[in-house]
Amino acid sequence: MEPSHIGLGPGREFDLVRAMLARWHELARAIGDDAAVLDIPSGERLVVSTDASVEGVHFRREWLTLREFGYRATAAALSDLAAMAAAPRGMLIALTIPEASLAEVEELADGIGDAARITGTPIVGGDVTRGRQLAVTVTVLGSTASPTRRDAVAPGDIIYVTGVLGGPSAALRALEQGETLEPLVRERFARPRPRLQEAQWLAQHGVRALIDISDGLASELQHLAVASSVELRIDADRIPVMRGCSWSDAAHGGEEYELVVASAQSLDVDAFARAFALPLSEIGRARRTEIPAVIAHRAGSAERVDLGVGHDHFSS
Numbered sequence: 001m002e003p004s005h006i007g008l009g010p011g012r013e014f015d016l017v018r019a020m021l022a023r024w025h026e027l028a029r030a031i032g033d034d035a036a037v038l039d040i041p042s043g044e045r046l047v048v049s050t051d052a053s054v055e056g057v058h059f060r061r062e063w064l065t066l067r068e069f070g071y072r073a074t075a076a077a078l079s080d081l082a083a084m085a086a087a088p089r090g091m092l093i094a095l096t097i098p099e100a101s102l103a104e105v106e107e108l109a110d111g112i113g114d115a116a117r118i119t120g121t122p123i124v125g126g127d128v129t130r131g132r133q134l135a136v137t138v139t140v141l142g143s144t145a146s147p148t149r150r151d152a153v154a155p156g157d158i159i160y161v162t163g164v165l166g167g168p169s170a171a172l173r174a175l176e177q178g179e180t181l182e183p184l185v186r187e188r189f190a191r192p193r194p195r196l197q198e199a200q201w202l203a204q205h206g207v208r209a210l211i212d213i214s215d216g217l218a219s220e221l222q223h224l225a226v227a228s229s230v231e232l233r234i235d236a237d238r239i240p241v242m243r244g245c246s247w248s249d250a251a252h253g254g255e256e257y258e259l260v261v262a263s264a265q266s267l268d269v270d271a272f273a274r275a276f277a278l279p280l281s282e283i284g285r286a287r288r289t290e291i292p293a294v295i296a297h298r299a300g301s302a303e304r305v306d307l308g309v310g311h312d313h314f315s316s
């Protein structure tokens with residue numbers, strides 16, 4: 001057991017940290033020394049990723065509460081550990097807070113705490129700074145003996161996807177048009193679940209290649225195809241579409257945080273669904289190729305379906 005927090009000195013920055021620690025209680029561990037010291041099970045490797053969420057870029061106050069923003073920023077970072085099938089061991093939270101938002105830091109902390117609690121990830125450190133725009137940068141630390149990589153897809157692999165897609169994209173479109181969201185669609189948008197347990201189940205069942213859907217299914221399939229030098233043949237009709245959402249929402253929408261899976265063996269989708277109350281859908285196959293590509297077809301049709309490209313943070 002790690003010692004509890006070390007006492008913090010005086011000052012406004014430490015007042016903010018104290019305010020957050022008071023919200024987090026046991027979710028934060030051993031904060032207050034110069035750096036955190038973590039244990040990793042023997043034989044496992046450290047898996048690290050960082051993700052920034054900025055007000056006005058990743059979040060608008062009309063769309064999400066600050067608590068939801070804190071949750072989402074943290075869940076998005078943790079999803080990258082899921083994509084490596086790593087068990088979460090800790091996370092560091094770096095906040096940039098405008099003067100006007102200082103009073104809201106507890107609401108933000110509650111959202112970060114929600115994600116920590118749901119995923120069992122201790123908050124082991126961070127940083128607070130003043131700035132013009134509210135930003136949350138979450139660095140996640142995980143470990144695994146066998147990370148699942150995006151360059152590990154082999155010809156013949158079966159391609160699956162977890163969950164049902166389209167909710168976050170449909171939500172975004174409705175919000176931009178000033179419409180009210182259906183509760184389930186809003187839930188998928190505001191409270192995405194990093195698929196950490198699901199990823200570990202998949203790795204235990206022989207899966208060696210995973211990627212999480214942050215920029216859209218089509219975009220992640222392209223990443224897999226290029227990284228692994230394979231062609232991915234996708235059955236467009238088997239892409240799981242959330243009720244009330246369009247096929248295009250499901251194929252192109254970002255911020256799903258579901259997993260795309262490549263498996264040499266056929267997976268027991270019923271056992272997966274029973275374990276997680278979540279569908280696992282077969283959507284295609286990987287083939288040997290000279291030129292990496294993603295090719296989608298409708299059932300019974302030779303005509304190709306353009307999967308297009310996903311969200312690119314730097315495109316206008």
Ligand SMILES: [Mg+2]
Nearest residue numbers: 080083212214
């Ligand atoms: Mg990712």
